[in-house]
Amino acid sequence: MHKILLIVQREYLQRVRKKSFLLMTALGPLFFSLLLIIPGWLSLASLDKKPSILLLDKKHYAPKLLNQNDAFTVIPSTSQDFNQSFTYFSSSSLSYFLFIPATKPPVLFEKEPLLPSIARLLQEQINKIALSRLLDSAGIDKQAQQLSVIQTEKLYTEKASSKFEFTSGISILLGIVIYLFILAYTMQVMRGVIEEKTGRIAEVVLTTVKAETLMFGKIIGIGLVSLSQFLIWLFIASTASFLFFHRYGSALALFSNAHIQQTIQLGSIDPVQALQWNQIISAFNSIDFAFILPIFLLYFILGYLFYSAIFASVGALVDSETDTQQFIFPLTLPILLCFTLLQYLVGHPNGTIAYIFVLLPFTSPVAVMFLLPQGIPPSLLFLSLCILCISFIFTAWTAGKVFRNGILFTEKKVRWKNIKRWFFDK
Amino acid sequence: MLSNITLSITEKSITGLLGPNGAGKTTLLRIMTGILSPDYGNILFNNILNPNLERRNIGYLPEERGLYKKMKVKEMLIFFGQLKNLSKKEAGERADYWLKKFEITASGKRKTEELSKGIQQKIQLIIAFIHEPPIIILDEPFSGLDPVNAELVKTIIWELNSRGTTFILSTHRMESVEKLCTEVVFLNKGTIILSGDIQDIRNRFRKKTVQIEGKGEIPNEGKAFLLKSMKVENELIKATVRLKENESINTLIAELLPSFSFLSLEQEVPAMETIFLKTVGADA
Numbered sequence: 001m002h003k004i005l006l007i008v009q010r011e012y013l014q015r016v017r018k019k020s021f022l023l024m025t026a027l028g029p030l031f032f033s034l035l036l037i038i039p040g041w042l043s044l045a046s047l048d049k050k051p052s053i054l055l056l057d058k059k060h061y062a063p064k065l066l067n068q069n070d071a072f073t074v075i076p077s078t079s080q081d082f083n084q085s086f087t088y089f090s091s092s093s094l095s096y097f098l099f100i101p102a103t104k105p106p107v108l109f110e111k112e113p114l115l116p117s118i119a120r121l122l123q124e125q126i127n128k129i130a131l132s133r134l135l136d137s138a139g140i141d142k143q144a145q146q147l148s149v150i151q152t153e154k155l156y157t158e159k160a161s162s163k164f165e166f167t168s169g170i171s172i173l174l175g176i177v178i179y180l181f182i183l184a185y186t187m188q189v190m191r192g193v194i195e196e197k198t199g200r201i202a203e204v205v206l207t208t209v210k211a212e213t214l215m216f217g218k219i220i221g222i223g224l225v226s227l228s229q230f231l232i233w234l235f236i237a238s239t240a241s242f243l244f245f246h247r248y249g250s251a252l253a254l255f256s257n258a259h260i261q262q263t264i265q266l267g268s269i270d271p272v273q274a275l276q277w278n279q280i281i282s283a284f285n286s287i288d289f290a291f292i293l294p295i296f297l298l299y300f301i302l303g304y305l306f307y308s309a310i311f312a313s314v315g316a317l318v319d320s321e322t323d324t325q326q327f328i329f330p331l332t333l334p335i336l337l338c339f340t341l342l343q344y345l346v347g348h349p350n351g352t353i354a355y356i357f358v359l360l361p362f363t364s365p366v367a368v369m370f371l372l373p374q375g376i377p378p379s380l381l382f383l384s385l386c387i388l389c390i391s392f393i394f395t396a397w398t399a400g401k402v403f404r405n406g407i408l409f410t411e412k413k414v415r416w417k418n419i420k421r422w423f424f425d426k
Numbered sequence: 427m428l429s430n431i432t433l434s435i436t437e438k439s440i441t442g443l444l445g446p447n448g449a450g451k452t453t454l455l456r457i458m459t460g461i462l463s464p465d466y467g468n469i470l471f472n473n474i475l476n477p478n479l480e481r482r483n484i485g486y487l488p489e490e491r492g493l494y495k496k497m498k499v500k501e502m503l504i505f506f507g508q509l510k511n512l513s514k515k516e517a518g519e520r521a522d523y524w525l526k527k528f529e530i531t532a533s534g535k536r537k538t539e540e541l542s543k544g545i546q547q548k549i550q551l552i553i554a555f556i557h558e559p560p561i562i563i564l565d566e567p568f569s570g571l572d573p574v575n576a577e578l579v580k581t582i583i584w585e586l587n588s589r590g591t592t593f594i595l596s597t598h599r600m601e602s603v604e605k606l607c608t609e610v611v612f613l614n615k616g617t618i619i620l621s622g623d624i625q626d627i628r629n630r631f632r633k634k635t636v637q638i639e640g641k642g643e644i645p646n647e648g649k650a651f652l653l654k655s656m657k658v659e660n661e662l663i664k665a666t667v668r669l670k671e672n673e674s675i676n677t678l679i680a681e682l683l684p685s686f687s688f689l690s691l692e693q694e695v696p697a698m699e700t701i702f703l704k705t706v707g708a709d710a
Contacts, residue, residue: 002511003509006505006508006509010505014494014496014497196492199492199493199494199495200488200490200491200492201492201493201494202492203461203486203488203490203492204486204487204488204492204506204550204553205509206459206461207459207460207461207484207486208506208509208510209509408456408461408462
């Protein structure tokens with residue numbers, strides 16, 4: 001036990017003393033903030049560019065109907081004459097002019113291409129109004145027209161969509177954090193092993209400690225570095241939040257559930273904005289950090305241990321870092337699949353694929369984080385953790401064998417028959 | 427690949443492990459240190475079977491040199507000292523002692539990657555010596571050292587040996603074996619072809635020819651010898667005689683003494699290199 005602690009201590013101190021660690025720990029929260037801020041800023045910027053469409057409507061489609069959306073703004077033409085309207089359009093800063101003639105199909109004049117999604121929405125709205133007109137003229141009353149519209153009866157407790165999206169966002173972020181930490185720090189374990197193998201230092205260490213002790217010492221030491229870095233980030237985030245709430249707490253309290261009605265009634269703030277703030281604040285308050293954080297830490301630690309045992313043996317198998325590529329890709333493929341199938345997994349949280357991803361040790365650390373807001377049954381979560389634990393013990397045991405033999409295999413290329421022999425070695 | 431090796435190392439000896447490239451020297455040393463396990467067979471230390479318990483009693487310098495490049499020298503020596511069950515304080519004191527002994531005190535505060543290969547080699551030797559174990563195994567300890575430093579290392583080995591440390595070393599330098607070792611093991615193609623006390627081996631390979639100088643008379647043939655050649659200068663006889671089978675120098679002296687007064691007598695003893703080449707050649 002004493003020796004493993006010494007190895008853990010060496011691995012830990014060697015890394016946390018590095019300037020790169022200090023720099024990354026300091027800059028990490030900044031990078032993550034940018035990761036959150038940039039997409040938000042870009043989506044806000046795109047909202048500002050909501051296109052305005054000049055409308056000359058000879059069919060008297062109600063412009064209000066057309067205007068009931070967030071995607072574009074309809075500006076009715078002041079003149080009913082096409083030529084005048086077109087001249088106005090040409091000289092104005094408006095980019096789009098929709099002309100709906102009395103007898104012919106509508107025409108959209110563009111100074112620049114309209115986003116396909118907006119064009120589709122515009123088409124759908126016109127179709128809807130035209131159809132409604134047609135049904136009216138055929139003498140079908142409004143009630144009969146509504147018969148074809150599907151009514152949804154929700155038999156489940158509805159989650160507030162903004163709260164759900166917000167929690168989902170946090171979970172995806174935590175999934176990304178797990179993925180990044182696992183990838184970064186297991187690579188460090190692998191590099192550490194390669195360094196010890198190619199630097200021939202392993203042979204001296206192995207006269208004093210067992211190969212397994214060296215491997216676990218390395219894994220735990222580097223794991224503690226990653227945990228320290230995460231905890232420092234958590235501390236920075238908590239302190240920043242504390243300072244933020246301390247400074248703006250009283251202002252934010254105006255938008256809390258308790259005070260929102262009062263705030264709107266005062267009329268000094270735009271009610272739509274006030275409600276948006278209220279949604280964000282109540283979503284933030286609704287996040288069950290006491291549940292999410294322990295689950296996150298469990299998968300963070302176990303996922304790291306599982307992958308680092310595998311990558312430690314990869315390190316022991318190769319002679320240089322360039323040789324590792326052939327192993328890294330297939331080993332990280334399952335975890336990458338979680339990201340490519342994110343939409344599908346989130347959309348089908350109770351499907352077979354989602355269950356497989358939650359149970360498979362290669363994918364569970366990330367998949368569980370993604371699916372946590374959808375609610376994973378506790379029994380499934382427990383089973384997933386058990387499988388991850390058992391898989392770690394198994395990989396550690398086999399990795400120990402590969403590591404012990406591979407790390408001394410410096411003169412010749414490792415072949416599959418060598419690895420097979422090591423597995424059955426005493 | 428080793429096969430059927432049976433070998434005993436005498437306590438407090440300096441045993442040289444000799445053999446051509448690929449003979450299995452490094453593999454044998456790795457098995458002794460416990461970093462490789464044999465397919466069958468055992469290693470016993472002081473007649474104790476479990477070598478893991480005795481690992482800390484071994485100091486080891488591997489053939490392939492390596493150190494933690496980014497670590498400071500003294501810090502690394504303390505780490506290895508602690509791994510060998512020394513306390514941090516004790517390891518620090520021993521590190522200072524050995525750095526001084528190897529004349530590299532100034533290097534203690536530097537990172538190993540900043541040091542020359544020779545100094546790095548000395549640091550590796552310190553790692554093997556720091557806990558002053560009863561057994562020290564050195565794989566090619568003199569490779570990469572200049573003659574002055576090789577001599578320094580030899581002196582330290584003698585000093586530790588005189589205090590009771592057993593050394594097992596493999597080397598290609600035959601002259602080192604001759605000067606340093608008390609016992610020798612010749613390994614070829616994974617088997618031991620010759621082993622034992624270095625003097626006994628040299629005696630075994632001693633040539634049968636004897637150079638004699640003195641005054642008096644030497645017959646052409648005696649009970650113990652045959653005269654091969656003789657030169658007389660101012661009554662001084664310089665002769666070469668060949669001992670007969672199963673006859674020793676003592677019987678030669680006893681036979682000649684009544685008629686010959688000896689000034690010098692020298693039996694030609696082959697160098698270890700000659701013995702090595704002869705034995706390996708015969709085994710091939």
